[in-house]
Structures are given as C-alpha cells and as structure tokens.
Amino acid sequence: MPYALPAGARPDTTGVQLQIDTPRRFTMTTPFWYAPFRPLPESLDALLPHAENPPDDQHRWLHIPRESTDLGSVPGVLWGLVASYGRHTLAVIVHDHLAGLAKLAPETERFDRASAADEVLYAALRDPEAGRYRASWFRSLVLWTGVSAARYYQHRRSIFWVLAAATVGGWLGLGWLAENVGGRPFPLAGWILGVVGLVVLGVAGTFAARLARLRPQGVAPTPAHPTFMPEGEQPVGRASDIWVVRGLAAAAIVLLLGAVWTALPLPPLFGLGVPGFLGLLGLLVFLAGSGYLARSPVRRDAVLPLTLALAGPPVGLVALITVGVLSLMWLPDAFSTTTEGPVNTVNGRSGRG
Structure with missing residues (x-):
C-alpha cells in the first residue's frame, strides 16, 4: 500500500x-x-x-x-x-x-x-x-x-501570464474552428444525439455506482482483485465488469461529440465572429505557450493551456449559475444574527444549575 x-x-x-x-x-x-x-x-x-x-x-x-x-x-x-x-x-x-x-x-x-x-x-x-x-x-x-x-x-507570475495568453489563444482558435468547420447544421439530429448520449451516460454512472456498492470497501477493481466479494458473501461481479462502464462512457462521449458536430458551424457569439487572422494568431500563441510551459520541471505543464481552454468555459458557467442561485439563498442570512462560535449548551445548563 x-x-x-x-x-x-x-x-x-x-x-x-x-x-x-x-x-x-x-x-x-x-x-x-x-x-x-x-x-x-x-x-x-x-x-x-x-x-x-x-x-x-x-x-x-x-x-x-x-x-x-x-x-x-x-x-x-x-x-x-x-x-x-x-x-x-x-x-x-x-x-x-x-x-x-x-x-x-x-x-x-x-x-x-x-x-x-x-x-x-x-x-x-x-x-x-x-x-x-x-x-x-x-x-x-x-x-x-x-x-x-x-x-x-x-x-512565477510572469509565466502565469504566458499561461493565460496561451489559454485565450486556445479559445480564439477553437472559436474560429467552431464558426467555420462543419457542413450544414442539423439541430434536430443534435438534440436527439445529445439526449441519447446523456441517457447512456446516466446508465454508465448508475452501473458504476452499483459496482462501487458491491465492491469490498477499500478494494479497487484491479487484476489483483479479480472479483468483487464482500466478506462472507458469494462473488457479486467480475473485474471485467468495469469495462462495461467504460464502454458505455465511451459510447456516450461519441454520441455527445456527434451532437456537437451536427450543430457546426456555430453562429458567431453575440453576432461577433472571430476573424481568420485572429484565430490563426490565437492558435500560434496557444502552441508557443504550451511549448514554453513544457520547459517546466513538470513536463505535464505543457497541457495546462489545453485543459484550461477546454474546462474554463463550462467551469465558469457553473460558477456563474451557482453564484446567482446562492445569492438568492443567502438573502435570509443577511437578516440573521451571527456568533463567533458554537454555544456550549451542556456547560451552560450546568453553570446555571
């Protein structure tokens, strides 16, 4: 261990x-x-x-x-x-x-x-x-x-701005591709593929959760543990069952990518398209920044602009929605009193006794 x-x-x-x-x-x-x-x-x-x-x-x-x-x-x-x-x-x-x-x-x-x-x-x-x-x-x-x-x-604040520039360059390049790659969009096909992909993903998640419940606690599905067998029970699954989950997840990814492809090319955001020269410049900045980060002691840093470019928009959207919802939920707290810490009610009662 x-x-x-x-x-x-x-x-x-x-x-x-x-x-x-x-x-x-x-x-x-x-x-x-x-x-x-x-x-x-x-x-x-x-x-x-x-x-x-x-x-x-x-x-x-x-x-x-x-x-x-x-x-x-x-x-x-x-x-x-x-x-x-x-x-x-x-x-x-x-x-x-x-x-x-x-x-x-x-x-x-x-x-x-x-x-x-x-x-x-x-x-x-x-x-x-x-x-x-x-x-x-x-x-x-x-x-x-x-x-x-x-x-x-x-x-490394100066290199952080290199990372930020490479990430923005990735957004510009991906934006230009989304606006120019693809044939005639098929919105209905995209909706169908998207819904089916989400359903398959849900099935994969349900199956994975069931396997996790059946698996002995603390044991991962590896070749060292060929079966999932809680103590004192019969085998409840095979290590190969995890490949069923992976197969379903892969199918969901293919379906969701297909949904995105049928929606391409996307219309310009807010009516403002990304010019070709700006998309090409962004792609060059993205590649140059990734190459520069590869010089770090951690070679994996080269993929930081890619992970930030891909994960940034959905993460930002989730954060924005969460802030809006929580702001509404926090409104009652603005009219409540606060204390510096929890009240020790046991000692408080014994002190008064």
Whole structure:
C-alpha cells in the first residue's frame, strides 16, 4: 500500500482523524506516511523532505505530520464539480503539507518545490493501490490543473501570464474552428444525439455506482482483485465488469461529440465572429505557450493551456449559475444574527444549575 496509516486503520476507514478548528479549517491529529507509487524525476525528488525512521527501505516515504489543512482548496462555487473532500482527501492532505514547506523555502527554490508537491499530488490521486481513495482521471486532472495554475500565479507570475495568453489563444482558435468547420447544421439530429448520449451516460454512472456498492470497501477493481466479494458473501461481479462502464462512457462521449458536430458551424457569439487572422494568431500563441510551459520541471505543464481552454468555459458557467442561485439563498442570512462560535449548551445548563 502507498499509505502507512495510523493505528485504527481498517478496510473501512483510514484511521486519519481531523479536528474542526473553523468551518473550513481542520487540524489533522493523526500523522501518517505516504510513498508515491512511481518515482519523481531526480531533480524534483531531491527537493522533497527526507524523514527519519520510515516504515521500510523499499519506498520513498514522505511523513505527513499533525498540522492544519483546509482539505481541497476548492472555491465554494465549484463544489458542484469537485467537492473539497472525497476520494482525493488523503492526496490533498499530502499536498497541503508539501506545498506549505515550499512556501517556507528560499524564494529561488519555491517554484521547483511546489512543482514537486504537485507531482506528488497527481501521483497520489491516481495511485492504483489507493483503493477507494483513488480519484477518477477527470477529477485528478481538474485538481492538478487548479493547483498548477495557482503555482504559476504564486511563484512565477510572469509565466502565469504566458499561461493565460496561451489559454485565450486556445479559445480564439477553437472559436474560429467552431464558426467555420462543419457542413450544414442539423439541430434536430443534435438534440436527439445529445439526449441519447446523456441517457447512456446516466446508465454508465448508475452501473458504476452499483459496482462501487458491491465492491469490498477499500478494494479497487484491479487484476489483483479479480472479483468483487464482500466478506462472507458469494462473488457479486467480475473485474471485467468495469469495462462495461467504460464502454458505455465511451459510447456516450461519441454520441455527445456527434451532437456537437451536427450543430457546426456555430453562429458567431453575440453576432461577433472571430476573424481568420485572429484565430490563426490565437492558435500560434496557444502552441508557443504550451511549448514554453513544457520547459517546466513538470513536463505535464505543457497541457495546462489545453485543459484550461477546454474546462474554463463550462467551469465558469457553473460558477456563474451557482453564484446567482446562492445569492438568492443567502438573502435570509443577511437578516440573521451571527456568533463567533458554537454555544456550549451542556456547560451552560450546568453553570446555571
């Protein structure tokens, strides 16, 4: 296992305990160890902390001590996409510790140390031995993109603007393609394909949730666990069943892409089209920025403009809708009284007695 967990860890719990300090701040009261399942590049591994008395000598262990954490630093308006806690909880606690050490390092080392922390986060999120604490590839990519963009903003502000320019260039290039690629649009076909794609995606999600319930807690569907068998019961599924889910998800993606294709070319947004020269310029900026980011200690940074360009619009739309809805829900709170903390009613009653 990649984690050496504290006493009390069982197949149904990690044994890691959190103390509530504020509504969004916690203190982890039970230290643990983590060993990335794949080694980092030597230049980054050298920047990770070395601890004494690791659990064994076969892995590169990182000691995660008792300290404060906010779990996943996800803005509240985006919790509909990625919550602050979940399968990624242990991974983000590891990242919190390493990112905190990076901020305390000499200024010339902060970016590289933060890069090492982000690499450990991605490794922990996708660790095949993490059982039910292994995050999906989409959630892993979203979380890694968020912390990586923050890394540039905090430690390499000038390169952050290169990232921003490359992302905008990607939007311009994609906008021009959407307005000029494709034949005659078929809106009705697009609606039909879109609805069917969403239905197939829902079936895939339902089937995946059922498999997760039937699977023994803490066990992931891997070749090491060929069957899903809760203790004392007969087999309830095969590891190959996961390919049914993947097949349905792939079919849903094809149907949804087909729905998009039948809608092309799209009309110009607000009547303002993207000129050809601007689309070409945006594409060149996107490619140049991606190539420049590839020089980072983390080669995966080259895909940051692509992930931001693709995920930015839907994420922004979700955030905008959430802000609008929550603003209406928060209106009653404007007329309520607040306190600095919870009232200790037990001691309060005994004091009056």
